Amino acid sequence: MRDNAKYLNKLNIDGRVCIVTGGGGLIGKKHTEAIVEGGGIPVLLDIVPFGMERVKSEVKVEYGDDVVIETFVTDITRREALEKVRDELLEKYGHIDVLINNAANNPKVEDGSKNLAFNTFPAFPVEIWNQDIAVGLTGAMLCAQVFGEVMEKQGKGMILNISSDYGLISPDLRIYRKEGIPEEEQTIKPVSYSVVKHGIIGLTKYLAIYWAQKGVRVNTLCPASLENGQDEEFIKKISNLIPMGRMSDPDEYVCTVLYLISDASSYMTGSTVVLDGGRTSW
Numbered sequence: 114m115r116d117n118a119k120y121l122n123k124l125n126i127d128g129r130v131c132i133v134t135g136g137g138g139l140i141g142k143k144h145t146e147a148i149v150e151g152g153g154i155p156v157l158l159d160i161v162p163f164g165m166e167r168v169k170s171e172v173k174v175e176y177g178d179d180v181v182i183e184t185f186v187t188d189i190t191r192r193e194a195l196e197k198v199r200d201e202l203l204e205k206y207g208h209i210d211v212l213i214n215n216a217a218n219n220p221k222v223e224d225g226s227k228n229l230a231f232n233t234f235p236a237f238p239v240e241i242w243n244q245d246i247a248v249g250l251t252g253a254m255l256c257a258q259v260f261g262e263v264m265e266k267q268g269k270g271m272i273l274n275i276s277s278d279y280g281l282i283s284p285d286l287r288i289y290r291k292e293g294i295p296e297e298e299q300t301i302k303p304v305s306y307s308v309v310k311h312g313i314i315g316l317t318k319y320l321a322i323y324w325a326q327k328g329v330r331v332n333t334l335c336p337a338s339l340e341n342g343q344d345e346e347f348i349k350k351i352s353n354l355i356p357m358g359r360m361s362d363p364d365e366y367v368c369t370v371l372y373l374i375s376d377a378s379s380y381m382t383g384s385t386v387v388l389d390g391g392r393t394s395w
């Protein structure tokens with residue numbers, strides 16, 4: 114890379130306050146790394162503390178003890194909890210620059226999680242539907258209201274909503290079936306996951322238009338098929354559905370995230386960026 118590159122400094126987010134909901138999860142750590150590499154201040158929001166503490170300590174080991182990472186144990190479905198975070202951040206930093214709406218209930222069906230409690234669509238409990246919509250859609254909407262209003266007043270801000278390839282296509286339910294397991298023990302990917310991931314793209318488009326002339330950009334990233342310790346049978350079945358023939362490494366999202374939350378993507382709003390190895394193309 115050239116020392117006198119003219120454009121790459123647009124990826125610099127020095128000192129920008131960047132909120133990541135669900136910051137203690139698998140991809141939350143990758144968003145945190147993107148923010149740290151760009152020079153920003155990650156602010157992790159999660160309903161449970163231990164994931165955030167793990168992310169914080171691992172990122173500090175990788176990048177240095179001087180890295181500042183804020184953490185808030187927060188339920189994003191509660192507006193008053195978000196307002197408290199907003200007030201604390203504004204008091205300490207005076208600005209909020211980026212929101213990554215990343216939190217969602219994301220049951221690992223491929224691991225045969227026994228607590229899913231359903232194996233057909235008609236048996237899918239409305240209680241789980243309500244919880245999933247509350248976190249994945251209502252939580253994202255509330256975060257956009259509370260933190261987006263600050264960005265609107267500042268005349269600048271970026272919101273990145275995390276969807277999935279399942280925000281564009283249906284899960285292929287066949288890949289979640291396990292050989293040699295009785296029908297009543299088979300599980301399916303919940304319908305709420307599809308609805309939340311499709312819905313978040315609608316939220317992006319609405320907000321992108323709403324704030325288009327106010328300096329607040331809103332985009333969607335669709336990650337897909339992250340390899341994270343799934344069994345061989347599942348990896349083989351899903352890889353067959355992907356033109357590139359493999360699952361993704363969580364590290365493969367980091368540069369795109371930094372691009373999307375920085376001025377490098379200054380003309381992009383309302384867009385859906387898909388990193389799926391080609392899965393939604395055929």
Ligand SMILES: NC(=O)c1ccc[n+]([C@@H]2O[C@H](COP(=O)([O-])OP(=O)(O)OC[C@H]3O[C@@H](n4cnc5c(N)ncnc54)[C@H](O)[C@@H]3O)[C@@H](O)[C@H]2O)c1
Pocket residue numbers: 134135136137138139140141158159160161164187188189190214215216217218219248252275276277278335336337338339
């Ligand atoms: N992992 C994948 O394969 C994959 C693929 C495509 C898209 N995604 C999307 O990426 C995002 C992150 O996925 P992940 O795999 O890191 O999930 P994850 O389950 O590891 O992390 C989600 C985090 O959200 C937190 N959370 C849940 N409810 C909350 C609430 N009410 N308030 C605050 N935090 C709450 C959880 O505690 C958890 O730490 C999700 O939106 C998911 O749909 C994941």
